Amino acid sequence: MLYLLSVKYNGKEARAEMYFYDDEKHVLVRVPDYSDHHPYLLTDLKPDELAERYPDVLKHKGFNRLDVVEKYDPLSDRWILMTKVEALDPLSIGGAKDSIREQLKGHAWEAKIKYHHCYIYDSNLIPGMPYTLEDGKPKIVLSPIPEHIEKLIREMVKDKTELAEYLSWAQILNTPIPKLKRIAIDIEVESPQGIIPKPENAEKPVIAVAYYASDGQKGVLLLKRWQEVPEIKLGDAKITVFEDEKSLLAAAFSLINAYPVVLTFNGDNFDLPYLYNRAKKLGFKPEEIPIEWSPKAEYAELKNAVHIDLYAFFTNRSMRVYAFGNKYREGRTLDEVASALLGIGKVKHDEAISEMTPERLVEYNLRDAELTYKLTAFNDDLVVKLIILMMRISKLPIEDLTRHNISAWIRNMFYYEHRQRGWLIPNPEDILSIKGQTSTKAIIKGKKYMGAIVINPKPGVYFNVVVVDFASLYPSVIKKWNLSYETVRCPHEECRDNKIPGTPHWVCKRKRGLMSEIIGILRDLRVYVYKKGAKASKDEQEKMQYEVIQSALKVFLNASYGVFGAESFSLYCPPVAESTTALGRYSILKTMEKAVKMGIPVLYGDTDSLFLWNPTQDKLESLLQGVLNDLQIDLSIDKEYKWVVFSKRKKNYLGLLKEGKVDIKGLTGKKRNTPDYIKNVFSDIIAELSKADNILVFEKSVEKVEEKVKDSLKHLKKHEVPLDQLAFKVALTKSLKEYTKTTPQHVKAARQLLEYRKKLKLVPPDVKLEEAVPEGEIIAFVKTRNKEGVKAVQVARLDEIDPDKYIEIMKTTLQQVLDALEIDFEDLLEGKTQTLF
Template structure:
């Protein structure tokens, strides 16, 4: 049939497969592959005759195939049991070990028939034969990779060819039929192309795609996909005990001209550069033991290129060296692809901790160890080069007022000594750190603020306090030199005095005083609980008022003067139930100062002690 259709889904029906193609006008065409296809899994070669008889009775067929073992890289013979899904489900529990039973049958079908989801075909049922893609920019960026790392180059080229195949015109109306807008529909199609999986529903977990991608890449190299226990190397029962990501305590203060240098895709880069994969961490080669992982008892193989390593490395290089750059140049399509690749790469470490079939504690610990070492080394080199680092967090290094030449030397040395790419991500005109980790305020040259981890800017924080933070940031943005800090402090002092008076004299809108929180328990659990947390107090009052609540719902309350309700002392009310004269002004003054403390203390400000409504800020400032 010669209608151009985008392959978006497939369904196994006994011994046939029904494929679904999307036409440009939004019509969905079904096409039945009349060639027989049976789902399958693999079992060890030595199988009892009685199980053979059971397989035959269930209509299954048995054949043998040679497959490579991922960990030994040696070829061995396995039995392939094929049959309908119902029969296989009954049969697989008769075997001590089963391979590839968890890989969805439709993905196996796509692999066996050499078709690719997310691709537009002129003939339904046709094999995937990519149109030739010539791109000077691609060749320029990856020509050296062919000699340096040919395995990775082949992965990069295959992904690039799939991504760059012709894309049909997608209208908003067509996208709506699938529950997407146009941009999200395009993202779903590109994700389908990259991972060769059916068009995703919104509920599909991200780990599904990286697992499918890895599994099919192993099959394409002739490997049998290991079981979850084999991937874990017998360590599935233990947790990940290695150290967490490194965060270096910031130097408290107000800093001008602060540069933030980031490792580009640090965890994916560590996986790639240090050859971290399920079969390479703690390999069985005695000569590799010397290649130890920093701060861990693990080692990494020197003789083989890890399959997970090369896959993640290919996706990372394709994003950083091609699509991310093109996206920054204004190519909207390239930005969409870059975002998809980023979403896959973001979880490449997390899945090695918690996702069955990818988890491996030693691998996860090794990834973190190399990432920690990268930040430590960058900090050490910065000091050696006469730079002033003031904070480090996972993949970021904050350096105050650096000389360009020294900073470039830092970047060059990191590349030379670690093989990792460190680059300037952003520059703050003013940056304020307390002693707290993962909490600071950055202000750009144009006055825009970049608050990270601040109590005054959390989603639950009252709008009144967020406005105070913005007013404070405006004054801080006027700082041009160290001398300006004192004047900014005086202006901020006056702002806080005024806002405190606004609270004391109730010059505010009640809606601006709301704390918003998510309910983590069901209404039934809340009503039965003896704990009367403020969120529960609010929820109970809403339930009693006949308002239906659910777990995961956001509710908003205000702090009020204490009152008794259901025999208990309550201190909050739902925001819509509150009158202005009920607001507990002392609590709000205290909250404003405590939430702003991460900004005020580095400016040389102390703590406040509220005694009565006539208190002033004299106790707040040193």
């Protein structure tokens, strides 16, 4: 079977190429376009009008032909005739100053869609799906839907037309996912401690290349830089030593060419550009380098493989929050992501990479490649499965899916649906001019409309608290109320009385909206089919499959409404986003009214959840069923707390879940640049609170928190905290000489470090600033009482530390937790004791 992974434009052959993964031979198969497809745009000008008004279009060197096509205009709800202007290459349509798009400004539609995406739409291709080739033409292979899944769908959907749509999506989601043969690559470059070499310069030699593959191959290609290299044994890894760097790179390129999929972590920005530029410096011929890269390139590509950069994928907020449950904070480092998801991090080291022993370097390098590979392999290839499923939903090739954010995924999904239905894809300015702006006033500065509701908490400690949560609240109201950019404020006079509560907007009664239909189907499949199927299944493999499917759907659904309120989104429609949040507020207030009438105290509410105090099982079940009947939205139990403490501030609480984990709204204590000492105090407080499973232990835990904070403050005041525990660590993002207008604290410290290095003759006295303390170096500094207010750790003394500055940082870090516990930080600072009890 051939699984479609990518589509690219081949400039030399002037046509699209499809890249399939052969799951039997485990190779990449390149298939050129068979249909003579060409780039194009649409215009509202008739062919003779176009020829008369814009004769240069027909004279353009890239012009191919004109055609008249019929399109449905969703904004006016009518079919119209458009002129299709076809070109010989994508740049002739758009991207160059004299492009056809530029000449037809104000009269061009669908002119900014990337050509390879356009090809996917028009060829009815679904990336991630299996195909067979018949006379060079790909034919999709769909697997039968499991009987129990089809039964769930048929019980839920009665309309025959709708049923066909649901079953079609289920087939796509249920089709098996291949095991991709892949290799993870990681390089090490000779460089001083804390300095990241620039890949565009590639001045320093590559001293090691580690690899870790799905077929069991793993090892390190090591450059000989020592007089004697001992025999290195590291499990079953193969260690190969090279006398010269060119031979090492040639071996690395052979490995890259041997696998259909190559994994990196930040390989777009470092590993692959560095290898490319270094190879050019060493005299490799262009055809000998398997990497395609230029400074203007969106990402680094491979000639004979698909490149997946996991850095962009794991920093994607939607993946972090909805697929991985916020287990890591930002995902900007391999160590952070791997530690959170795999339970193992990078090899720790104090010395510079170039100063490592051969054994240490091999261990360090191989671990990075291993972590990169295992991030795609843990939980039975979970990440690979998520990627393939989300390719199928979004219709994006694998490189675009893994490197772009969720709004690009959703945009592409809707564009694909437009083309399948023969709809004209509107220009953003058309939507805005017809639909207008918002009417509600935003509470949060910078927002354009009123967002979700937050019900003020009742301060205090509460035991036995149940949190009920709307299952996909916004997707649910989008489906129920038929919200879509073409249905909200539709052009039909008879629909104007179909008002959306809390807004002046109305919604169409004639037609089902595209957004409502697609989001509704995905929401129903997730909530009523795959979540239910996962719970009911007794087969572990099947259960895991359904969990992955519902997780992929969750990522899309949780971002589906917000994009329509983002100006950067090409289908931006403010009234849709405003209507969605208005209906969300309406739903939660109606639910709150119902709970209060039933005698269930509501302690707090935020966006799509309510905190209920000690409800009986009967009343809870009655509430859930009542909401389903009245609002047609599922309300379910999300969390159960042994206790919750609310402060007077919104969105500020902490509680102990029944499973023993402390849950805090917003982990302010774990900011990346917070000194370790303060981070550790925060962690100790959380650990102490997690022991409190009843009222008596809770009281004692609060007292211990007070003591812990007081002791920590005392150590700060007495200058008893080691410098390294107080250090802030910030990277130089540009050369020292470029900081002219302002001088940030880490730059002040960097300049002190330069003088320190000169004084100890660690660098020549006439050395350039950018060479002595180069861009990319991590600067460790502490806050002091000297004139500049900071000192590099290397030149600071304990007695110079300014305790007041650290006390202020500690206050900011701990304030959220202490406020909830009604502990006054100022009292602790003065040695007083005052708690809830």
